Amino acid sequence: MKAGIVGATGYGGIELFRLLTSHSQIDTLTLYSSSQAGEYFEDIYNQLHVEGKHQLKDLNPEAMKKDLDVIFLATPAGVSSNLTPKLVGGHAKVIDLSGDLRLKDPNTYEKWYKKEPAPESLLDQTTYGLPEWNKEAIEKASVIANPGCYPTAALLGLGPVVEGQLANPASIVVDAKSGVSGAGKNPNPITHFAHTQENFQIYKVNKHQHIPEVEQQLKQWNPEAKPITFSTHLVPMTRGIMATIYLSLNEDFSTQDLLDRYTSYYESHPFVRVREEGEFPCTKDVYGSNYCDIGLTVDERTRRVTIVSVIDNLMKGAASQAVQNMNLLFGYEEREGLPLLPTYP
Amino acid sequence: MKAGIVGATGYGGIELFRLLTSHSQIDTLTLYSSSQAGEYFEDIYNQLHVEGKHQLKDLNPEAMKKDLDVIFLATPAGVSSNLTPKLVGGHAKVIDLSGDLRLKDPNTYEKWYKKEPAPESLLDQTTYGLPEWNKEAIEKASVIANPGCYPTAALLGLGPVVEGQLANPASIVVDAKSGVSGAGKNPNPITHFAHTQENFQIYKVNKHQHIPEVEQQLKQWNPEAKPITFSTHLVPMTRGIMATIYLSLNEDFSTQDLLDRYTSYYESHPFVRVREEGEFPCTKDVYGSNYCDIGLTVDERTRRVTIVSVIDNLMKGAASQAVQNMNLLFGYEEREGLPLLPTYP
Amino acid sequence: MKAGIVGATGYGGIELFRLLTSHSQIDTLTLYSSSQAGEYFEDIYNQLHVEGKHQLKDLNPEAMKKDLDVIFLATPAGVSSNLTPKLVGGHAKVIDLSGDLRLKDPNTYEKWYKKEPAPESLLDQTTYGLPEWNKEAIEKASVIANPGCYPTAALLGLGPVVEGQLANPASIVVDAKSGVSGAGKNPNPITHFAHTQENFQIYKVNKHQHIPEVEQQLKQWNPEAKPITFSTHLVPMTRGIMATIYLSLNEDFSTQDLLDRYTSYYESHPFVRVREEGEFPCTKDVYGSNYCDIGLTVDERTRRVTIVSVIDNLMKGAASQAVQNMNLLFGYEEREGLPLLPTYP
Amino acid sequence: MKAGIVGATGYGGIELFRLLTSHSQIDTLTLYSSSQAGEYFEDIYNQLHVEGKHQLKDLNPEAMKKDLDVIFLATPAGVSSNLTPKLVGGHAKVIDLSGDLRLKDPNTYEKWYKKEPAPESLLDQTTYGLPEWNKEAIEKASVIANPGCYPTAALLGLGPVVEGQLANPASIVVDAKSGVSGAGKNPNPITHFAHTQENFQIYKVNKHQHIPEVEQQLKQWNPEAKPITFSTHLVPMTRGIMATIYLSLNEDFSTQDLLDRYTSYYESHPFVRVREEGEFPCTKDVYGSNYCDIGLTVDERTRRVTIVSVIDNLMKGAASQAVQNMNLLFGYEEREGLPLLPTYP
Structure with missing residues (x-):
């Protein structure tokens, strides 16, 4: 399976990178960044260097929606509402970790986020990805709004x-x-x-x-x-x-x-x-x-x-819940690629 | 003025020691400890050594209530209910930082603290030392129950x-x-x-x-x-x-x-x-x-x-509120000996 | 493969437990404790409960050396010097995370540890498990002294x-x-x-x-x-x-x-x-x-x-280095079961 | 005595403010800031509000060197080398907490600080303020370079x-x-x-x-x-x-x-x-x-x-050592205005 992460250099993106590189079903992982395209992820985060390096690619929605199976958006508020419409309708499924697609009512979004809302048609086709309460819908979804922490x-x-x-x-x-x-x-x-x-x-x-x-x-x-x-x-x-x-x-x-x-x-x-x-x-x-x-x-x-x-706000509150959603979306075992034991102490 | 601290080696006691050694109205400060009597306070806390050392004295309620002007009890629950009755009725005023004298109803104390309550007569003559709401009573008190943090x-x-x-x-x-x-x-x-x-x-x-x-x-x-x-x-x-x-x-x-x-x-x-x-x-x-x-x-x-x-739980929640109560009790300016600026950063 | 951990409730033991439960080559994992035998590991550490519980077993060296393939000792100084002699000579290989078997000279051990040293014959047959400098010896070892942090x-x-x-x-x-x-x-x-x-x-x-x-x-x-x-x-x-x-x-x-x-x-x-x-x-x-x-x-x-x-003192300084040693000892890929990316942030 | 602090809103400046407001010999304390002039110090740091507020004043070296007794510079590297020449030669003594005046050799300064050094004549008349080794010189100084932490x-x-x-x-x-x-x-x-x-x-x-x-x-x-x-x-x-x-x-x-x-x-x-x-x-x-x-x-x-x-890097490593220097410079008791007991815990 081919996965992409947009916004890989933020905290949520780093955790996604960590989880997806050891996920048994991911064959290739591509990282995207509009602001740091061309740089290597492992040059920014020395400590995440294992073998080979991942060059941050510029966004190319047309290619992405065709070539990738799943796209994770780990972007600040206001990005996904513009970007996701260009990513849907192709082959790829989209899992958005930002808050842009979570609220069904655009006015409510505008009031609380003080930003332009996503198109209503996109909000309509988006599934709220809280797996413990919404499992069946997630399994059939094409766009998932990953819940806030x-x-x-x-x-x-x-x-x-x-x-x-x-x-x-x-x-x-x-x-x-x-x-x-x-x-x-x-x-x-x-x-x-x-x-x-x-x-x-x-x-x-x-x-x-x-x-x-x-x-x-x-x-x-x-x-x-x-x-x-x-x-x-x-x-x-x-x-x-x-x-x-x-x-x-x-x-x-x-x-x-x-x-x-x-x-x-x-x-x-x-x-x-x-x-x-x-x-x-x-x-x-x-x-x-x-x-x-x-x-x-x-x-x-x-x-x-x-x-x-x-x-853990970066895991169940962001990255690992997104992977849990991916697992459901693609019919993998729900726990695939997720650490089963917390770190202690 | 002569002050004494019972239980000086606990966190509340240390803060009392720090505040009282620089209080302009305290002439002598005596430290008491039943478990560590004989040792020197500054040998236990090297870092609190300025000049001279304070030997921890054994408790002698008869002498204490006669010789001291004010006695601070910074003791665990269950100590003051036994000790305070022996300290009242003399010259010294008592400020108890523990929870033993705060509850007027002995049954309530017993239920929540799972310990023997103080004598009701002592509870009756004790003033709850929240200065912002009880100033006048504090000024006339002989025993003060310093509030919990x-x-x-x-x-x-x-x-x-x-x-x-x-x-x-x-x-x-x-x-x-x-x-x-x-x-x-x-x-x-x-x-x-x-x-x-x-x-x-x-x-x-x-x-x-x-x-x-x-x-x-x-x-x-x-x-x-x-x-x-x-x-x-x-x-x-x-x-x-x-x-x-x-x-x-x-x-x-x-x-x-x-x-x-x-x-x-x-x-x-x-x-x-x-x-x-x-x-x-x-x-x-x-x-x-x-x-x-x-x-x-x-x-x-x-x-x-x-x-x-x-x-600050050790200050307004314990030691400095006790000093504030002492100031009111003895007619000093309410802020005497209390730092007026918090530490930052 | 059958593995056992002695001293599983300490910090090193917990990390061993975490690593070994997700190690692809470990079929059964048994936890031992002399002081808490009979209790369940997951009752002590609620947060480490996944499915089923591990009862802490009393030490039975005769059975252990016969039934287990590998025994990890995550015990305080002074335990392994007595216990390991009873565990060697059977089927099981021993990886000791304590300091008892690291020093070849018993006098040096006694001087720095202030404890009775292990028998010299045991020290002689023990391999110091620093894989980057001692790989070949480790691959042939029967007892490994896992290095200190x-x-x-x-x-x-x-x-x-x-x-x-x-x-x-x-x-x-x-x-x-x-x-x-x-x-x-x-x-x-x-x-x-x-x-x-x-x-x-x-x-x-x-x-x-x-x-x-x-x-x-x-x-x-x-x-x-x-x-x-x-x-x-x-x-x-x-x-x-x-x-x-x-x-x-x-x-x-x-x-x-x-x-x-x-x-x-x-x-x-x-x-x-x-x-x-x-x-x-x-x-x-x-x-x-x-x-x-x-x-x-x-x-x-x-x-x-x-x-x-x-x-990381609990990983390369203790548990994960022990697993690295186990991998070499049993001919697995050196990185098997070890997380390849550190946690950040 | 009249004191001024330039750069009061940095960490060193805040500690100076705290110490000087409770120093028995300071009558008026004026705060200066080139970037935040006009604002009130207590509006920036709510928690440091006691009574009245201190307006941050723009720098006026001519007036400062005439009206003030002592000027503390708690400024980043590169400021004091320009500012101090304008502050000397009048009534005020200057205590510089930055590194600008510490090195006698301008070339060494330039090499390590990568900045324009202070004029050599100023460096010559500056005393290095390490009181335990330089007390006599400090007592007679007009410009003091407060040591680095x-x-x-x-x-x-x-x-x-x-x-x-x-x-x-x-x-x-x-x-x-x-x-x-x-x-x-x-x-x-x-x-x-x-x-x-x-x-x-x-x-x-x-x-x-x-x-x-x-x-x-x-x-x-x-x-x-x-x-x-x-x-x-x-x-x-x-x-x-x-x-x-x-x-x-x-x-x-x-x-x-x-x-x-x-x-x-x-x-x-x-x-x-x-x-x-x-x-x-x-x-x-x-x-x-x-x-x-x-x-x-x-x-x-x-x-x-x-x-x-x-x-404590902000105290003996900066602000309180500067006050200690001021005490020596003006003939006060060396410990005046300095807390004699550290905070614990």
């Missing part, structure tokens, strides 16, 4: 309880925390080590562009879904997201009742692991892997459930 | 909105995050660097012993107060607490309405700084200082307010 | 220049720095996060037990080798070693002269990568991989060469 | 042994390590958190511009001094420098012999603390303070001494 963590934690309509839809509070790699590789005052080390910061309060992405899916699960409260924080670490989620329950469910529902729902999904009562995952539990680990507890005093959902 | 951050953030009865008392969610020094200096698997670096962990979900301390004060402010949802997380950094607080507002307050109330309430309190609309503090903003910095925003979509409150 | 970094950096006798043998200074995982998983004051974060520490100056291991190999390369100066430091990070090595050159070699020798020597060794002139590796360049990356420069002003050698 | 650590460690001519002057190797704040506040790929966290890097091998500064002072102490080997590394922490120094001793000095010399030399210098035999300082021992802590040991096997010297 925060939405992946939040939605996998919220799914069983919202889809089962077990909680008050107006009560959802998501307090999310991310490592610094989520901010991308461009240096800025917030990613400066001396500022961010020994520091815990909150940012984009109620304004994060991942909010409508979560809400769109919640509405799919429960048409009564309401706007959510969603905070994002920066943790002085490189990788990892934890979403701590709070909801008011409709009925007197016990912790075990809810855990049973989660365990049963995710049983057939190898990349979601539900902890036993009294145990909660930490971000290091999924470091370098495609897992989403979930723990939860019901507080008898408040009738609220606290759900804890963790992922 | 999480409650300090949470209560200073909640005060104006709960005391003003602006929000639904059943809607409070506090998502709190702390640096590792909050876990104390005894090494354990959770404080192991290799486990905790590049990791974000949740712990004691709905079970933290600081929950009833927050609720007790909320009830003082509003008798209708209900149990709160309160989560505690471990951030891979040494110092700092952020409490991200969520409440449903009763009326259509704007962000600016609420900020005006906060600014006006805390105007006369030099150690609480309220940020302008659109700005939020990070934990490094208060590193090494006695400040609590607060920012907030109202989400029009959900009618919830998000309040962000940060402190 | 510091010696691996130091020796791969020193090899070409010392074996080529290009430098003054009395001039060697090795200034080595390691991440905290090198100290093992037992919590102690030095590995406490609050002590070690934002801290850089030196320890065991001139006293590290890896010094004689380096010197023994230097003597193999050059009988004129002299005692070396060797310092070890603790870096506030989890993984990675950098050895910065200083030697006085015998002749007027240029940087390029030396780089040519290194490149040419290591050409056939896939896990040593030599940087071009003017470039130096950092520890993250080899994170999670089996590489040793090397850079060097000659200072015209002092006629000293500075050699920089980096490894 | 690495030279401060290296020279205080080397002083007694080089000035006493106890070691081979051609044998000096300095392996230095610094926290990231040494790289300044401008974001770049090297200071990006995701790159630098969990990473240990070497940079500017044999090329650091602090090398000639160290060598110039060594020559003062011993005219036979030779070029040194000097490596600089980046530690994933914000503050702190450790210089690990290696020299070959001329005679059979014991560790205690050398420690006696160090202790005796530094006895009258309150900011250098010499550790007892067997003890070595770590960088956290001096965090946030003006101390330089030193430990050393002689290796009987190699006749080399290993000297460990640590400072």
Whole structure:
């Protein structure tokens, strides 16, 4: 199989490169970059040099859509909405890691991203690639919008309880925390080590562009879904997201009742692991892997459930989820090419 | 003035030592330790050696309560409930940094701390030392229960909105995050660097012993107060607490309405700084200082307010708040001996 | 093939487990522990649970040496010297990750390790497993002493220049720095996060037990080798070693002269990568991989060469080098089962 | 007294601001900035707001040299060489924290800094501000070149042994390590958190511009001094420098012999603390303070001494050493306004 990565030099692109070079089904891997075309990937990242070098190629959508089987877009917001229309309709399938194709409503995109939306026809033919909830559609898709990092963590934690309509839809509070790699590789005052080390910061309060992405899916699960409260924080670490989620329950469910529902729902999904009562995952539990680990507890005093959902933002939150989507899209085993054990310590 | 520190070799004790040795009103400072009596403090902490050494003395309550003006207890839970009764009734005033004297109801203490409570008579004569809300009582107190680190951050953030009865008392969610020094200096698997670096962990979900301390004060402010949802997380950094607080507002307050109330309430309190609309503090903003910095925003979509409150857990969350209490207790200027500028970077 | 790990719950053991479970040639993997026999590995490390669980078995040397093909010892100093004699002479080959079998001279072991040495007959039949310098012997070995983490970094950096006798043998200074995982998983004051974060520490100056291991190999390369100066430091990070090595050159070699020798020597060794002139590796360049990356420069002003050698202490410094040794021992491709790309960022 | 800071918004400038605002002898403090004139310092650094705000003023050398008593230059290389000539000859004394005035030989400056040197006449009247070795000259100076961070650590460690001519002057190797704040506040790929966290890097091998500064002072102490080997590394922490120094001793000095010399030399210098035999300082021992802590040991096997010297690069390596110089210059107590206890943990 022939795969291409557009935007290979960003953090998501590097992880894609790492995963795809060891994927048993990929025969050739081509890297594209508009800004660094002509350079060699391994000259930029010495440490990723194994044998031979990959020259970054300029974008040629016509050739790409004909010659490649799958194209990954690991590009900043605003690129895919222009580029993807030129890549569809040929042989290649497209997996977009950016936020450009995730929101079905162009106005919502414009409002939260402050950018020109993708054409509506493209949005219509795009499948939201959250494999644990959308597997059948993904298997038949031609364009996949790979979910955002925060939405992946939040939605996998919220799914069983919202889809089962077990909680008050107006009560959802998501307090999310991310490592610094989520901010991308461009240096800025917030990613400066001396500022961010020994520091815990909150940012984009109620304004994060991942909010409508979560809400769109919640509405799919429960048409009564309401706007959510969603905070994002920066943790002085490189990788990892934890979403701590709070909801008011409709009925007197016990912790075990809810855990049973989660365990049963995710049983057939190898990349979601539900902890036993009294145990909660930490971000290091999924470091370098495609897992989403979930723990939860019901507080008898408040009738609220606290759900804890963790992922590696560059893996299940980006690159490895994209590979999982590729596996489904092409009929490979879902776990093919994905590391099954997180790194510890 | 003669001051004594019991438990000087813990993290809180070290900070007390640092602050009190440069406090203009302290003439002699005596350090006590039951387990390390006889050793020299500066032999344990080479780096704190300036001139002369402080020998750790064994506890002698009779002499202490007669000879000292103020005694700080920086001891683990369960010590002060036994020791303080022997220290009161003499000349010395007592400032207890542990949780033993904070809860008025012995049963509540027993339930959350799983330890024998202090005598009720002692609890009755103890003043809760949150200076921004309890200044007059502190000035007349003989025994002060210095607030916990999480409650300090949470209560200073909640005060104006709960005391003003602006929000639904059943809607409070506090998502709190702390640096590792909050876990104390005894090494354990959770404080192991290799486990905790590049990791974000949740712990004691709905079970933290600081929950009833927050609720007790909320009830003082509003008798209708209900149990709160309160989560505690471990951030891979040494110092700092952020409490991200969520409440449903009763009326259509704007962000600016609420900020005006906060600014006006805390105007006369030099150690609480309220940020302008659109700005939020990070934990490094208060590193090494006695400040609590607060920012907030109202989400029009959900009618919830998000309040962000940060402190240095070893300073405003422990040692420097204790010195602030001492200043009030003895009629010194409230800021005496407290660093006015945080360390940056 | 049937493999066993003794001491699977330590940091080295965990990495072995991770590597061996995805190694194409391992059919069954058995974990042993004397202190935790009966427990399940995946109950101790929730995050390493994929499918099924591994029960920790008690040691039964008689059965092990008969039933297993290869036994990895990831045990503290002092265990292997007693255990290995019971494991040899049967079917199984032994790869010892501890320091017990590395030093040929029992007196030297006793002096630096302050422990009872292994029997001399066992030491005689043990092969030092530094594959880049000892490949042929390893292929025929029955017992392999897997090199220490510091010696691996130091020796791969020193090899070409010392074996080529290009430098003054009395001039060697090795200034080595390691991440905290090198100290093992037992919590102690030095590995406490609050002590070690934002801290850089030196320890065991001139006293590290890896010094004689380096010197023994230097003597193999050059009988004129002299005692070396060797310092070890603790870096506030989890993984990675950098050895910065200083030697006085015998002749007027240029940087390029030396780089040519290194490149040419290591050409056939896939896990040593030599940087071009003017470039130096950092520890993250080899994170999670089996590489040793090397850079060097000659200072015209002092006629000293500075050699920089980096490894991941848990991988090339322990577990993945052990797997590399296993591959050679059993005739597999040297890179089998070893990740070819480091993790970044 | 009236003080001014040029370049107050850099890391060195912020620390100067913090120290000078609480210095008992400073009555007014004026901040200057050519690029941000007109803005308020406290609007840039919210967290440094106490009472009132400091407007950044444009540079007016004529007025400054008349109105101010002391001017601190916390500016990048290349600024002071132009600016200082306009500031001297009036009332104000100048303390320059940059490297522009440290090297007596303009050619050496040009070679290592790749910038136009300061006028030779200015260099002639400038005093090198290393108080422990140059106190008398500092007390009479009008222009002080505040030492670099690495030279401060290296020279205080080397002083007694080089000035006493106890070691081979051609044998000096300095392996230095610094926290990231040494790289300044401008974001770049090297200071990006995701790159630098969990990473240990070497940079500017044999090329650091602090090398000639160290060598110039060594020559003062011993005219036979030779070029040194000097490596600089980046530690994933914000503050702190450790210089690990290696020299070959001329005679059979014991560790205690050398420690006696160090202790005796530094006895009258309150900011250098010499550790007892067997003890070595770590960088956290001096965090946030003006101390330089030193430990050393002689290796009987190699006749080399290993000297460990640590400072806080922003304090003794920059701002607090500048204040120490100001104290000497104006006849205040040497410790005035300087924190006597480091922050721990």
